[in-house]
Amino acid sequence: NYFQGKLLNINVGAGIIISNQSLVLQGVSRATAGNYTCVGYNTEGDGESSAFYLNVLYTPTCKPNQTRIYGVAKQERAQITCQVDANPPDIQFRWTFNNSADSVDVAQSHIARSGTSSVVSYTPMTELDYGTLLCYASNKIGAQRVPCVFHIIAAGKFIKHFITQ
Numbered sequence: 001n002y003f004q005g006k007l008l009n010i011n012v013g014a015g016i017i018i019s020n021q022s023l024v025l026q027g028v029s030r031a032t033a034g035n036y037t038c039v040g041y042n043t044e045g046d047g048e049s050s051a052f053y054l055n056v057l058y059t060p061t062c063k064p065n066q067t068r069i070y071g072v073a074k075q076e077r078a079q080i081t082c083q084v085d086a087n088p089p090d091i092q093f094r095w096t097f098n099n100s101a102d103s104v105d106v107a108q109s110h111i112a113r114s115g116t117s118s119v120v121s122y123t124p125m126t127e128l129d130y131g132t133l134l135c136y137a138s139n140k141i142g143a144q145r146v147p148c149v150f151h152i153i154a155a156g157k158f159i160k161h162f163i164t165q
Contacts, residue, residue, distance in 0.1 A: 004034045030056050030087065060086035060116075060137035062148040071155040072130075077123045082135030082148045084116050091137045093118035099131030106133070122152065130154055 001008040001023045010018050015026030025032060033056040038049040063083040072078040084091065093113055095106035112119045118137070124130055134147040 002037045002039065003032075008036075025054070028054065028056050030058055030085075032056060033087075055087070057087050057141050059142040060084040060091060060139060060144040062135075062144075062146070063116075066148065068149065069151045069153065071153055072122070072124055073155040074124055074126070074129075076155070077121055078152070080120045080122055080133055080150050080152075082118045082120070082137070082150070084135075084137045084144065084148065086116060086137065086139050086141075088139055088141070089116050091116055091139050094136045094138075095120050096134045096136070097122075097131060098134065099128055101128060124152060124154075127154075 001018055008016060008018065008023070010016060015024075015028075017024040017026070021038075023036065023038070033054055035051040035053050037051050040047050040049075061084060063085050066081070066083055070078050070080060082093065082095075091113070093111060095111055095118070097104050097106055106120055106122075110121050112121075116137075118135060120133065120135075122133065130152050133150040133152060135150070136147045137144045
């Protein structure tokens with residue numbers, strides 16, 4: 001048995017069980033998605049099965065290495081991008097804004113979606129408009145367990161923060 005062209009070995013601890021003409025995969029995850037084939041051989045030669053693609057479905061999770069802190073001046077428009085990984089990739093997004101006083105949903109008119117990314121157009125007008133934007137994604141498998149978190153801080157404070165570090 002092969003996974004993505006590499007020989008699979010029995011590893012009961014990892015949930016890989018090979019017995020006679022069967023392959024059992026336990027506790028599958030997105031890392032185990034891919035093409036599986038079976039190779040049989042005898043004195044006459046060998047033969048390979050057609051590939052079977054294991055499609056693992058999962059709820060959205062935040063992609064790593066995104067900009068998480070945005071320094072924005074009052075009345076300056078910022079485009080905050082939220083990227084997630086999900087299967088299936090047909091995703092709905094919801095954004096909320098939290099500050100020290102309140103938590104509110106961001107209006108859909110300020111939200112754009114393209115595939116597995118969403119962009120919110122955000123313009124702080126007062127001190128209370130600085131805080132945290134939370135991006136939640138969901139697909140037919142379920143809702144994202146942990147939101148993507150983006151901090152909106154005053155542009156001057158952002159620069160001062162890095163000078164004093």
